[in-house]
Amino acid sequence: MPDIAAPRRRPSFERIGRWVGGLALAASIAFIGERLWRLDWSTLQPHASWSFAGAMLGAALLFAAADRALALGWTALVDPERVHPPRAMARIYARGVLMKYLPGSVFQYVSRQVEGAKTGIEHKLLAKSVAIEVGLHLVSSMSVAAACLAFDRWPVTAVMAALIVIGASLSMRRPLLTALAFQIIAFGAFAAAAALIGAAVLPAGATLAHFAALFLLAWLAGFVVPVAPGGIGVREAALLALAGTSLPAAALMAATLALRASSIAGDLGYGLVTLGRRDRG
Structure with a gap:
């Protein structure tokens, strides 16, 4: 009677890796829930x-759409x-x-390094992509912030300039320029989100494009401070400091919390929906 080969078992380290990855993901979701729970929701009650x-x-x-654009750029x-x-x-x-x-x-970045290597991407390329991505974050956020400030005086020119840069970058079909285009789109979505919240909370006389620019600068401050998960705390403090007394304190606090x-x-919606697609094939 011929021997029946036993099914090949996954190496134990691979199973352990899957468990560790699952626990890390669960911890991430728990931390997100904890951050939402700790927010001072009473600030939003008047609005x-x-x-x-x-x-x-x-x-x-818009923030979820920005995540999608950043994913395409990466x-x-x-x-x-x-x-x-x-x-x-x-x-x-x-x-x-x-x-x-x-x-x-x-x-x-650790997660992308590990999961990317599992997919077959070289560690060196993954590490290089992080350095490039960080540099593009700086360039793109500052560029979109400048466009927001220009929008106050020359709205058509600012929008057309952004569209031309995005279109030209995508048409050249070079990885670096493609990533730049998608990052500009992402930070444009960030700015639009800030303007949308500002329109709902800030006084009628507030300049939404200016507020959007301040939000992008505050986002950058949160990004460059390594000890703040997701920029939490730093971004809000920076936005309050940048706005100063130009906006009513109560409205500014509400806008900051809402953002x-x-x-x-x-982030939570984009992450869970994208990961959930795996189960549906």
Whole structure:
């Protein structure tokens, strides 16, 4: 009677790795929930309305769309030849989006390094993509902030300039320029989210484009401080400091809190939806 080969078992270290990865992801979601729980929701009570709820929902969707654009930009850097399935690349990035809320602010990059290597991407290329991505964050956020400031005086010129840069970068089909284009789109979505929340909370005379520019500068401050998970605390302090006395304190606090809640909700929604697609094939 011929021997029946026993099914090959996965190496124990691989199973352990899957468990560790699952626990890290669960911890990330728990930290996100804890951050939402700790927010001072009473600040938003004076502004409670259906229109304000709609603005927060719209902002969350814009933050999720920004995550998608950033994922496409990262994919252009690490997989320019499109060797790997787009859905697999999206899941790698989505896991990192959730991991960034873990204390230390480095786990989003660690996660991409580990998951990307599992997919077959070289460690050196993954590490290089992080350095490039960080540099593009600085360039793109500052560029979109400048465009927001220019929008006050020359709205048509500012929009056309952004569209030309994005279109030209995408048409050249070079990984670096493609990543730049998607990052500009992402930070444009950030700015739109800030303007949307500002329209619902700030006084009628407030300049929304200027507020959006301040938010991008505050985002950058939160990004460069390594000890703040997801920029929490630093971004809010920077936005309050940058706005100073130009806006009413109560309205500014409400806008700051609403933006934080919307950004966390957008990250959580994007991460869970993207990861959940795996189970549906």
